[in-house]
Amino acid sequence: MIITIAVRYGLSYKEISYILLTTKVESGFNPDAAAGTTSAAGLAQGTVGFIKDALTQSEDILGFQLDLRNEEVFDAEKGCYAVIYSFLLNKSKVMESYTSDQSEYWEWLYLLHHDGAYSLGKYLDGTREKSADGKKWALYIINHLSVVEGLLKDTEVNTKFKLSTGDNTAFKNKNYVAAIFPFPGSTFPNLVSDYEKPLVFIKGVTDANGMTESINAIAGSEIVFTILSDNxxxxxxxxxxxxxxxxxxxxxxxxxxxxxxxxxxxxxxxxxxxxxxxxxxxxxxxxxxxxxxxxxxxxxxHGYISRYVSEQTKKKFLKTLGLKMLILKQP
The missing domain is CATH 3.10.350.10 (LysM domain)
Incomplete structure (x- = not known):
């Protein structure tokens, strides 16, 4: 889920790797994680201050208000958005002083997550020192970035998907067409909705639970599904x-x-x-x-599409089905 959300915010393989490593360090990918000695909780191990800031700033950064108050901080999906929100917020702070080709850039990304998104100025003017834990885990992340990035680029995933509406009603026993661009990108995962490259179309039928047949794709690559009307x-x-x-x-x-x-x-x-x-x-x-x-x-x-895509991509879907005109509805 973290990878899927990160791809939709246009993040690179390296940035997604950073987010995955940060989540591993902070919570071990456990949405129920709670520090005990502090208020840090959830996938991102957000503190009370982090949760308050997310409530007021997430709409500008994510496009919607992320409410992590009370038990919501332990919600798995909201936790995924929380780690991505934290990254995007910290990225905007670090970019004021560093560029992504500098090792300090990646070190500060984690230090701001660990010590507070507004602490960079205090570090730079000498009024605050880097925490020992912050430096330790920042180095851990930096040392593993290239390994995780390589795995994302080169790992082919065989998986199934559940196709459903917004209220989680499964599309049972329905014909569908899936579109993927099967080759890895050099820096960013490939997006079917943006790329004007040759696509591979896969036809199938969902089962009684709305599950698709198995599909192979490079990790992080977007797969767009279209549910077809019976006629x-x-x-x-x-x-x-x-x-x-x-x-x-x-x-x-x-x-x-x-x-x-x-x-x-x-x-x-x-x-x-x-x-x-x-x-x-x-x-x-x-x-x-x-x-x-x-x-x-x-x-x-006449059909439902899993997300908004370009008109050119829609036309490719239609050509595959022998249709000249079709408006696809997002569930």
């Missing part, structure tokens, strides 16, 4: 016809055993009321198996 093959045929986008104002859905109007409406991004009105259904709790329902296509929500 995506019909859309491909229609798209190939002349002026198909003008003819296809509605889609047709055949009711199957176990279907409910609310589930069909949710899947196609329309309200139950609108679906009932278009199909002249008087009792929304009764559907006839085999009935053909008209699905309004005004929003053209």
């Amino acid at each position: 995506y093959k019909e859309l491909a045929k229609v798209s190939g016809e002349k002026n198909a986008d003008e003819k296809s104002e509605t889609l047709t859905y055949v009711v199957k055993n176990g279907d409910t109007l609310s589930a069909i409406a949710k899947e196609h991004g329309v309200s139950v009321e609108k679906l009932a009105r278009i199909n002249k259904i008087h009792n929304v709790n009764m559907l006839r198996i085999g009935a053909k329902l008209k699905i309004p296509d005004s929003d053209k929500n």
